[in-house]
Amino acid sequence: MNDIAWIDAALTSARPQAMGALLRYFRDLDTAEEAYQEACLRALRTWPEKGPPRDAASWLIMVGRNAALDGVRRRSRQAELPPEDQISDVDDVETPMAERLDGAHYRDDILRLMFICCHPDLPATQQIALALRIVSGLSVKQIARAFLVGEAAMEQRITRAKARIAKAETPFETPGPAERAERLAAVAAMVYLVFNEGYSAGAEAAEIRARLSEEAIRLARLLQRLFQAEPEIMGLTALMLLQHARSPARFDADGAIVLLEDQDRLLWNRDLIAEGLALIDKAMRHRRAGPYQVQAAISALHARAARPQDTDWVAIEALYAALEIMTPSPVVTLNRAVAVSKARGPAEALAMIEPLEAALGGYFYFFGAQGSFLLQLGRGAEAKQAFDRAVSLANTAAEAAHIRRQIDRLTTDATG
Amino acid sequence: MLYALLCYNSEDMVFSWSKAEDEAVMAKLGVVQERLAANGKLGPSLRLLPTTAATTLRKSDPPMVIDGPFAETKEQLLGLYVLDCDDLDEALEIAGELGRANPGGAYEIRPLLLYLPGTLPVKAASG
Numbered sequence: 035m036n037d038i039a040w041i042d043a044a045l046t047s048a049r050p051q052a053m054g055a056l057l058r059y060f061r062d063l064d065t066a067e068e069a070y071q072e073a074c075l076r077a078l079r080t081w082p083e084k085g086p087p088r089d090a091a092s093w094l095i096m097v098g099r100n101a102a103l104d105g106v107r108r109r110s111r112q113a114e115l116p117p118e119d120q121i122s123d124v125d126d127v128e129t130p131m132a133e134r135l136d137g138a139h140y141r142d143d144i145l146r147l148m149f150i151c152c153h154p155d156l157p158a159t160q161q162i163a164l165a166l167r168i169v170s171g172l173s174v175k176q177i178a179r180a181f182l183v184g185e186a187a188m189e190q191r192i193t194r195a196k197a198r199i200a201k202a203e204t205p206f207e208t209p210g211p212a213e214r215a216e217r218l219a220a221v222a223a224m225v226y227l228v229f230n231e232g233y234s235a236g237a238e239a240a241e242i243r244a245r246l247s248e249e250a251i252r253l254a255r256l257l258q259r260l261f262q263a264e265p266e267i268m269g270l271t272a273l274m275l276l277q278h279a280r281s282p283a284r285f286d287a288d289g290a291i292v293l294l295e296d297q298d299r300l301l302w303n304r305d306l307i308a309e310g311l312a313l314i315d316k317a318m319r320h321r322r323a324g325p326y327q328v329q330a331a332i333s334a335l336h337a338r339a340a341r342p343q344d345t346d347w348v349a350i351e352a353l354y355a356a357l358e359i360m361t362p363s364p365v366v367t368l369n370r371a372v373a374v375s376k377a378r379g380p381a382e383a384l385a386m387i388e389p390l391e392a393a394l395g396g397y398f399y400f401f402g403a404q405g406s407f408l409l410q411l412g413r414g415a416e417a418k419q420a421f422d423r424a425v426s427l428a429n430t431a432a433e434a435a436h437i438r439r440q441i442d443r444l445t446t447d448a449t450g
Numbered sequence: 451m452l453y454a455l456l457c458y459n460s461e462d463m464v465f466s467w468s469k470a471e472d473e474a475v476m477a478k479l480g481v482v483q484e485r486l487a488a489n490g491k492l493g494p495s496l497r498l499l500p501t502t503a504a505t506t507l508r509k510s511d512p513p514m515v516i517d518g519p520f521a522e523t524k525e526q527l528l529g530l531y532v533l534d535c536d537d538l539d540e541a542l543e544i545a546g547e548l549g550r551a552n553p554g555g556a557y558e559i560r561p562l563l564l565y566l567p568g569t570l571p572v573k574a575a576s577g
Binding site: 047252255259268303308313 | 465499501517539563
């Protein structure tokens with residue numbers, strides 16, 4: 035790896051910790067970002083010559099802090115300034131910082147940095163964009179591409195989100211255990227939003243958006259290193275790894291969506307699956323089940339089945355039943371019904387989703403599942419009606435095409 | 451003399467490599483490894499999952515299971531086992547048994563991503 039690539043990787047890796055500490059010092063996101071940017075510029079100037087510092091994050095924090103304070107002094111013209119090269123000297127920087135940075139501090143710094151992106155007033159898309167910008171350090175251009183919007187629009191969206199945060203009370207005091215747990219839960223949800231933003235993409239944008247899923251996994255691993263004994267964080271990481279492992283098989287050559295049971299399982303990423311399964315093992319030992327762990331356990335059962343017919347649908351149905359109790363929602367019940375149809379047949383599944391129509395009447399998957407159950411029961415005409423409604427509610431061309439193929443099959447079967 | 455080569459790098463960076471980048475590195479390594487194996491120079495080589503997948507068993511009485519990698523600096527890496535287990539519980543059970551035979555210190559239990567047996571025959575370490 036060349037110098038610049040190495041420095042780039044080191045800066046990306048150190049960013050959450052450095053930004054988190056600078057935010058604590060300056061209590062203002064823009065000042066912290068400017069300080070961090072300045073520190074990065076100086077790193078690019080001095081690291082190739084002097085070699086990388088032992089602790090990149092501490093270096094960036096100290097240099098960034100000095101640069102920002104320097105800027106304040108310069109603006110207020112209160113003091114004579116020392117020459118710049120003395121301020122950013124590597125040896126000066128590391129010794130005092132090493133003492134100042136104990137592990138607990140930096141854990142809360144990173145958590146706070148991620149937590150401010152989860153402000154409840156911010157819509158999900160703004161939370162995601164903000165996290166990618168300030169925690170991950172993606173450029174506005176990269177984020178705009180991932181969201182399939184123009185750069186100016188994305189710039190505006192991020193500026194608006196930042197303005198809202200600036201007005202809100204950012205919690206700078208050290209959190210107590212209960213608050214810390216609350217923040218961690220909010221941050222975990224935000225990380226999963228980032229993942230899904232990448233994962234829900236159609237085939238056209240899959241490659242750019244895969245970057246978001248990968249970034250979410252990176253953030254989850256970071257959270258897990260900070261909070262090592264949290265089974266739900268292990269569950270979240272496992273869930274994302276196991277889902278992401280299936281990405282190479284999710285679209286066919288024409289960009290049409292391939293259902294789980296039709297996917298070529300040889301395309302699944304075995305390395306990601308190994309890591310996901312290891313994490314689920316770890317999480318289960320805690321005997322403190324939670325929604326991420328249960329969803330990861332469901333994904334694990336799919337990952338463990340070499341062929342679709344080897345899938346343990348009875349266990350999956352039981353896990354969805356557990357999830358229904360933890361996080362009741364019609365979508366969870368719908369998923370459970372799909373498992374029921376495999377484990378005990380379509381009649382029971384159809385009865386199960388009947389009461390959901392009021393809640394899920396605008397949901398593509400509801401009519402897709404309903405059509406499929408009806409089809410299995412030999413009620414072709416009703417199945418076609420359900421599939422037609424699914425097509426009209428499809429969010430992407432790939433979804434619509436998938437249902438149309440089912441309809442085509444139906445018509446061929448009826449006529450031929 | 452037999453030597454162990456312990457590989458260190460930033461896991462944040464290595465596990466952020468794209469599949470193509472990862473494959474490129476593994477292919478380059480493969481060329482070197484193949485030659486070493488053909489010359490009878492290469493024993494088992496392993497690739498570990500990141501530390502987030504690690505569990506540590508402190509060999510106290512009773513043993514204590516801690517999430518995460520071994521993090522103490524006052525003890526040093528002195529050896530290594532490769533075990534074939536159904537799951538983490540079995541790995542911890544075996545680690546506990548070994549720990550009773552040799553108390554003190556800790557075992558970090560880290561799942562493997564890759565295991566290559568190599569071509570070295572059984573021999574004395576100093577042979």
